[in-house]
Amino acid sequence: MARLTRARLRRLFRRESIGVDFRSALGLVGASVKYLSFALLAPTVVAFIYSEPPWPFLGAGAISFVVGWAIERSGRHGGHLGIREGFFVVSVTWLAAAGVCALTYLLTGEDQLAHPVDAYFESMSGFTTTGASVLTDIEGLPNSVLFWRQLSQWLGGMGIIVLAIAVLPRLRVGGRQLLESEMPGPEIEQLSTRIRDTARRLWVLYIGLTLIQITILASLGWTRIDPSINLFEAVSHALTTMPTGGFSTEARSAEAFGPASQWTITIFMAIAGANFALMYRALIRRRPGLLLRDDEFKVYVGFLLAATVAVTAILLEDDIFGGEEAVRHAAFQVVSTMTTTGMASTDFNAWPLLGLVLLIGLMFIGGSAGSTAGSIKVVRHLLLGKILRRELDQTVHPEIVGRIRLNRHSVDERVLRAVSSFILLYVGLFVVGTLLLVVDANRVGLDLRLIDAVAAAATTLGNVGPGLGIAGPMGSFEPYSDFSKLVMIALMWLGRLEIIPIVVLFTRQYWRA
Amino acid sequence: MRILVVGAGQVGATIVEALHDEHDVTVVDLDPARLAALANRFDVATIEGNGASRRTLQEAGLLESDLMISCTSLDEINLIAAIFSRNLAPETSTIVRTTNEEYLEVWRERQLDVDFMVSSELETANAVSRIIGLPAARQTDVFADGQVQIVEFDVVARNEGDGIVGVPLREARIPRDSKVAGIIRGDRMIIPRGDQRIEVGDRVVIIGSPDAARTWGDSLSEETRRLDDIVIFGAGRTGRAVARALVDQGLRVRIIESDPKRAQLTAEQFPTVRVYHATGFDPEFLDRERIGQSRAAVFVMQDDAKNHYAATLAKLHGVSFTIAIVHKAASTEVFERAGIDVAINPRQVTAEEIVRFAHDPRTRQVTMLEGDRFEILDVTVRPESEYADQPFRTMPIRGALIGAIVRDGQAIFPHGDDVLRAGDRAIIFTESARATQVEKAL
Numbered sequence A: 001m002a003r004l005t006r007a008r009l010r011r012l013f014r015r016e017s018i019g020v021d022f023r024s025a026l027g028l029v030g031a032s033v034k035y036l037s038f039a040l041l042a043p044t045v046v047a048f049i050y051s052e053p054p055w056p057f058l059g060a061g062a063i064s065f066v067v068g069w070a071i072e073r074s075g076r077h078g079g080h081l082g083i084r085e086g087f088f089v090v091s092v093t094w095l096a097a098a099g100v101c102a103l104t105y106l107l108t109g110e111d112q113l114a115h116p117v118d119a120y121f122e123s124m125s126g127f128t129t130t131g132a133s134v135l136t137d138i139e140g141l142p143n144s145v146l147f148w149r150q151l152s153q154w155l156g157g158m159g160i161i162v163l164a165i166a167v168l169p170r171l172r173v174g175g176r177q178l179l180e181s182e183m184p185g186p187e188i189e190q191l192s193t194r195i196r197d198t199a200r201r202l203w204v205l206y207i208g209l210t211l212i213q214i215t216i217l218a219s220l221g222w223t224r225i226d227p228s229i230n231l232f233e234a235v236s237h238a239l240t241t242m243p244t245g246g247f248s249t250e251a252r253s254a255e256a257f258g259p260a261s262q263w264t265i266t267i268f269m270a271i272a273g274a275n276f277a278l279m280y281r282a283l284i285r286r287r288p289g290l291l292l293r294d295d296e297f298k299v300y301v302g303f304l305l306a307a308t309v310a311v312t313a314i315l316l317e318d319d320i321f322g323g324e325e326a327v328r329h330a331a332f333q334v335v336s337t338m339t340t341t342g343m344a345s346t347d348f349n350a351w352p353l354l355g356l357v358l359l360i361g362l363m364f365i366g367g368s369a370g371s372t373a374g375s376i377k378v379v380r381h382l383l384l385g386k387i388l389r390r391e392l393d394q395t396v397h398p399e400i401v402g403r404i405r406l407n408r409h410s411v412d413e414r415v416l417r418a419v420s421s422f423i424l425l426y427v428g429l430f431v432v433g434t435l436l437l438v439v440d441a442n443r444v445g446l447d448l449r450l451i452d453a454v455a456a457a458a459t460t461l462g463n464v465g466p467g468l469g470i471a472g473p474m475g476s477f478e479p480y481s482d483f484s485k486l487v488m489i490a491l492m493w494l495g496r497l498e499i500i501p502i503v504v505l506f507t508r509q510y511w512r513a
Numbered sequence B: 001m002r003i004l005v006v007g008a009g010q011v012g013a014t015i016v017e018a019l020h021d022e023h024d025v026t027v028v029d030l031d032p033a034r035l036a037a038l039a040n041r042f043d044v045a046t047i048e049g050n051g052a053s054r055r056t057l058q059e060a061g062l063l064e065s066d067l068m069i070s071c072t073s074l075d076e077i078n079l080i081a082a083i084f085s086r087n088l089a090p091e092t093s094t095i096v097r098t099t100n101e102e103y104l105e106v107w108r109e110r111q112l113d114v115d116f117m118v119s120s121e122l123e124t125a126n127a128v129s130r131i132i133g134l135p136a137a138r139q140t141d142v143f144a145d146g147q148v149q150i151v152e153f154d155v156v157a158r159n160e161g162d163g164i165v166g167v168p169l170r171e172a173r174i175p176r177d178s179k180v181a182g183i184i185r186g187d188r189m190i191i192p193r194g195d196q197r198i199e200v201g202d203r204v205v206i207i208g209s210p211d212a213a214r215t216w217g218d219s220l221s222e223e224t225r226r227l228d229d230i231v232i233f234g235a236g237r238t239g240r241a242v243a244r245a246l247v248d249q250g251l252r253v254r255i256i257e258s259d260p261k262r263a264q265l266t267a268e269q270f271p272t273v274r275v276y277h278a279t280g281f282d283p284e285f286l287d288r289e290r291i292g293q294s295r296a297a298v299f300v301m302q303d304d305a306k307n308h309y310a311a312t313l314a315k316l317h318g319v320s321f322t323i324a325i326v327h328k329a330a331s332t333e334v335f336e337r338a339g340i341d342v343a344i345n346p347r348q349v350t351a352e353e354i355v356r357f358a359h360d361p362r363t364r365q366v367t368m369l370e371g372d373r374f375e376i377l378d379v380t381v382r383p384e385s386e387y388a389d390q391p392f393r394t395m396p397i398r399g400a401l402i403g404a405i406v407r408d409g410q411a412i413f414p415h416g417d418d419v420l421r422a423g424d425r426a427i428i429f430t431e432s433a434r435a436t437q438v439e440k441a442l
Helices: A002-015 A022-039 A041-049 A055-074 A083-108 A116-127 A143-170 A175-182 A188-222 A231-241 A259-272 A276-284 A289-293 A295-317 A323-338 A353-363 A378-396 A413-444 A450-461 A482-496 A500-505 B010-019 B032-041 B054-059 B075-088 B101-108 B120-132 B210-220 B237-248 B260-269 B283-288 B304-316 B331-337 B346-359 B432-441
Strands: B002-006 B024-029 B045-048 B067-070 B093-098 B116-119 B139-143 B148-154 B178-185 B188-190 B203-208 B229-233 B252-257 B274-277 B296-299 B321-325 B342-344 B363-369 B374-380 B400-407 B410-412 B425-431
Touching: A022 A041, A022 A055, A022 A083, A022 A143, A041 A055, A041 A143, A055 A083, A055 A143, A083 A116, A083 A143, A083 A482, A083 A500, A116 A143, A116 A482, A143 A188, A143 A231, A143 A276, A188 A231, A188 A259, A188 A276, A231 A259, A259 A323, A276 A289, A289 A295, A295 A323, A295 A353, A295 A378, A323 A353, A353 A450, A378 A413, A413 A450, A413 A482, A413 A500, A450 A482, A482 A500, B002 B010, B002 B075, B010 B024, B010 B032, B010 B346, B024 B032, B032 B045, B054 B075, B067 B075, B067 B346, B075 B093, B093 B101, B093 B346, B101 B116, B101 B120, B116 B120, B116 B346, B120 B139, B120 B237, B120 B296, B120 B321, B120 B342, B120 B346, B148 B210, B148 B400, B148 B425, B178 B210, B178 B400, B203 B210, B203 B400, B203 B425, B229 B237, B229 B304, B237 B252, B237 B260, B252 B260, B260 B274, B283 B304, B296 B304, B304 B321, B304 B331, B331 B342, B342 B346, B374 B432, B425 B432
Parallel strands: B002 B024, B002 B067, B024 B045, B067 B093, B093 B116, B229 B252, B229 B296, B252 B274, B296 B321, B321 B342
Antiparallel strands: B139 B148, B148 B203, B178 B188, B178 B203, B363 B374, B374 B425, B400 B410, B400 B425
16 A cells, blocks of 8 residues: 555656746846846947957857847747746746856956956945956956956946845745835736836836946046046946946945045945835935835935944054045945945955944845845844844733734734744855865865854855955955855855745645646 | 604613604604604604604605704614715704714715714723823814714923913924814913913813823823833624724724734734733733723723623723723612713714714804813804805904814814815804804804
8 A cells, every 4th residue: 555655646746747838937047147248349349448358248248149149930929928937937047148148258358357247246245336356466367357347336236126126025035025015007917017117117227226326436536626537437336336346347346436436435335235116216206205204215214324423443453444435435445345346445444343244234124125135134134123122022911913014004913924034044055155165174184263154154245245265355356266166156146035935946845747 | 853763772762862852753663663662752743653654754744844853773774874965855854863984984984874873982982082182181172083083181380381381372293283262261261362371270271182291291291101002802793893993092002802813903003012912800810910900991892791891800900090981881889889980872872972973963062161161163154154265364253263274174273375265164153142143254
């Protein structure tokens, strides 16, 4: 009897079809790669302007176009694209986009990016808008390559907006789903038009803000208020501010610029870390009152201000900077770290330990949900705080019924569970990542302090960018071993996609019909 | 006046009892036994039939009636009867009893063509909130579903120098959205003008928003027990309405509900209320949550016996003031005999409200102050009134004061430049002797 059952089970298994419409999903990934190849025209133009060889971009563009087109063709059309396929598409698209980018780097023949792992690290760091770099001599690269590196973050940011606003909520991942009710319009039937519509509107905002930042930075250089910034740098840095990326065309990051530019970048980083849907309503629909009524936004600004005050105090106390400088560098580093941008206006490696621990702490906060920022995000912290408060309340008053509210709407218990498990998963991944980096550093004999390993794991998982020690804001991740780099590539990828869509792919239930 | 009453339950019977003397009353009900009981006690005509049937209504003399009151326990029957009535006899006024607050809302937005609508839940809630009241207030009443509050305060020596006492009213720091409607000084009642001063020993009558009433209470109160703790047992529709009314008064409210779904729903609806998922019959729970320390407890469960038991238990735990909602007519006496401080019968309250309207359809609510020397009227302004379209500044004061107006369901606390319009509900403070005069003038 038992044997029979097992045999029947086995037969069932063999017949069991995979529950994921794998080919349709691949088709969509192929299409994304195909469209991405057009973006390579931009660095080609830059190459022509600076009389640099354009062929790496043209070559990579051609290859990715053909490959993307081929995959799209081999994929099924009109298949079933549901939630399950969504997880696959999202996860693989980021891998593929980084692949296209890495191919470009390899084709440039630059020594710094000649190793495939390095090229892929730099690409993943770009498309996940992390900003961690393996480059050791940034200014030695041709302008066109630098521009493509900046642009990869900007394109990644565009992807993230769609991901955060339209895709992840549909996949029931991420804090934003609970604000879904605020979004006007009917459900499900017009899903695709809604996603397209929402994405288009938010892209307009994203592009608009980038253009404004370019204009401000460029005119600061133009009017000689800040003679250290030129048009190329203005464009390059605006391209990595809005996506909270953090790549710079300067070896010294934003330290190379004057106070006016640094303040400008600080403000735009802070904007980039706010919820885009909220900003769209506040700025374009002209309802600025909404900002003050949004719980997450208030906490977000509160965190930024409090951390800036604390860091300023530390800098003044240790006499590292004085007066405006202290406030500026504190604000820049705090905003840059918390919004997971990762630019630096000074080498904070030399700061006292307290300041460094504070910055690492900020890496775990992140920006608002629905922004291009990574990490845990403010809304989850806000909800976790409320969950804990309710737990404490119920310890004393077991019968109390506590409903947790956000923006005056009561939050579904399933969402609260998801928030708690996300944070657990996030912290778990961080610990595992740190462990792997430490073990691997021991293996290859790399001199890695604990705090450096902690910072490296936190900065890649949170898509921040710079770490501490060798990989500090003015340093590079180049000395890490290939294995460590692969670990960090995985962390960037997982962190960017809010962990769950990727982890789900590795469960058996996902593939079953 | 000829009045047609649809429904001979508790509400209907109470209405008939109040109205049969002065009016010709016809009662419609499906249950012949109920009709017989009514006909035995009062001189009324009875028709056996469905109130939602056109034929029955016509048979009962709807066309000749001046007023149709539908007060069965079924909202939909009541509404259909009102709709038929409006179509068949457009001149007949209609009063509808409802248990659904949504219908009330729709009616207030003028989407339901009914002259008056009474919700048992809301009337009960208002009755409870009147009893619990404001800490410093001697007497309070609410109008326009709690949007307008009338409060009487005694001014004591402690209140001197706070910008209200001893200062001409036009310079006094009167809370926003409120008006001093009257000053009672000894035997005299003063309808105040801008140069009048409030003095120690006066009693003042304030008309204002609930917020303003609270501010008044805070500044005139001798005690500072503002965060009074009221516990409500039961979170059904009535329980929630009571909670809403008390929360609107700024009281600290706790609710105990045994049904988990309902407890969740209530917690969702009231962010500031502590909701417990528990029964009110568990002494250990009552003890642990210090229910005995609350100032008052309101029992709003479905079952009279349960309310009775829980209220007695709460008394044992030290609750000093208990209010119970009773459903059976006979229960009121039982409860009060048993030591429960106040028993409120929602049907009774509803019937009283309907009767008040039936007396003069334009006057919705009358409150007596100081015995019956002063009245607060809630009158709808006629288009022909000499006061319609007049700004308040130019209105002569004749022993009366308009404290608030309700326009499209919204309370307005008028200033000199505001204009009184036809259709507004004016809430007026006046001497009882002038009440009829005032009613006529509007």
